[in-house]
Amino acid sequence: MNKLIIVLLFLAVCCSQACTPAHTATASTPSKDPIQQFTEETLLRQPGLLPAQVGICLYDPATATYKYNYQGDKYFIPASNTKLFSLYAGMKYLGDSLMGMRYRVTDTALFIIPAGDPTLLHPAYPDQPAIRFLQKAHRNLYLTPGNWQDRPLGRGWAWDDYNDDYMPERSAFPVYGNLIRWMQDTISGSFFSIPDIDWPVRFSPDSSKQGFSVRRDYHNNVFTITEGKSRVLEQDVPFITDGIASAALLLKDTVGKPVGVRQLVPGSGKDGVVYSRPVDSLFRPMMYNSDNFFAEQTLLMVGNQLLEKMNDARVIDTLLNGELKGLPQRPIWVDGCGLSRNDLFTPQDFVWLLDKMSKEFGLARMEGILPTGGKGTLSNYYKADSGYIYAKTGSLSGVVALSGYLLTKKNHLLLFSILINNYTGSGVAVRRQMEQWIHHIRDTY
Template sequence: MSSFPIYGNIIKVKWVNSDSVSIVPSFYQSQSGVLEKLKTGFEVIKGFNDNHFAFINGNDKNKEVPFTPDITNIQSLLKDTLKNMIGSDWWIYDKTGDLIIHSQPTDSLFKPMMHRSDNFFAEQTLLMASNEHLGFMNDEKIIDTILKLDLKDILQKPKWVDGSGLSRYNLFTPKSFVYILNKMKNEFGLERMKNILPTGGEGTLSSYYKKDAGFIYAKTGTLSNNCALSGYLITHKGKLLIFSVLSNNYITGATPVRKAVEQFLQQLREKY
């Protein structure tokens, strides 16, 4: 994880022949070397904190290898990637030739993040929020700030430790999620939330709620033996219900649990 991830902070290596490999991004091709004949494939040798890659004979034909991003190689990678894109609406070069990055509309990040359940986007978004509000990137500090300010009225204070939601130390109740969803609806408007969250047949709901497309907008959450669904449900009578269903400690896969939740919410929609 880094403050400015690029290429996912990994290189993709492909075996070409006994004398060479190809590397994407190509910037790192010049920082690599083949130490011996790669008869059957390759093995990578790399120091933990450097970005020099050496290859010896091994069994890999394709491999992803992490690199350590720093300001120098980030700038080089950006210039190498974007050099033919002058005139786009989100970046320019200044008079000194340095690259300046400009912001995209917020929802152009939030929508794919919610539809794909992109934990990487979520973690980086929290770091960016920290930088914007505190002047530095720190998960713990920005979480503490949000809980003391924006979420100070939450009825059941959560235990919140990261931006991705992947830690089992995160502890939120359904009432907490309903509070947050209601707060977002009131502050940002329901139509905006509908645009960001997937409905039936879309994103992480692609296999569920197809008959209810346009009447449910929700976000899934999944860890082993735990799954969740929280969002907005519009009933047959036109009422708006804000719901959160958390299921845990089941020994099956998530699919039968999600189908049971789907049936439950469909009954709610028909009844109310």
């Protein structure tokens, strides 16, 4: 009996050992993907990015596969990367040339029908076909409201930035970029503006400040000037558009006759269009300078031509349910430029769009519109060997973004999007870390 018990115990032990997996037979932990490992070391473990939300998407259009996808399907505030979507809309629907304005000629009057063109009387564009046309008109001039159905400021914009030149009001018939350029003559100390205005001007009694500055009242076109003693004696200040009333007032001196405001009169007349300039002459500075105003007006112009309504919400909805319905994730898209923190996009959305744009419009055209290293908003980055990256930047407080095309040293085209929210510390440091990551990808692939 005792021998039987011993044998049974022996067999039980042997069975137990046989059924227990040996540690030496355990598969080793798989090594990390090289991109993942490098990303963790250069980006994700950096002190300023430890509390941040980061999304990275690296896409190979030749194989239609993601080479790296870290939180690529998560939503982020994209800042000015939003302009890529407005750019697509403009390239898709605005044709080869910008519509400067439409018009109707009757026996006694010429009615100006706005088209939203932001280059009208803009100082960056000396050639003004629409103005030449109006100057030659031998009839009474009337500016009509046109198809405007929106607000002067975008949804979610910071109201206290109203005096800053990067946030002029949107309008149906913009003039001078909807900005007044104020200057102080360094010799005489006199002040003047471009254009000349009839609006009230005041002078600040505060003589302690060194910098020249102009501040507009929040609710009125009343400007307060502080005399400057510094070297910079120029400032662009947004004016209140008041629908089309301000544009009509400012047109008077330029065209050499009064411009009234009146609804378009139903009935007969000769209709026509004046085109202002090639579309890429607007798109290039829009992307190189990250021009908010150009992006906003581009979206409104698309609405005007596509829907006969200058309304960004309606044109955005039309785009998302039409040409952009294939996006990996449907974004929350509320403005044309990305000033709003209500905008939410994913990195996968941006690489999808970049792929679509290169296929529809050609990579060469995209390279002519987007800035490369050492140019535009990339002027301080990717300078050593520019011409291999073409990308759109994005910046708000706590937000850094970069999406674009990357040509590797092996002549391999990759699309990428990096969206970072809620970082701490220096934005420049974050951009340098992104630059290091881009260089690594370029050298590796």
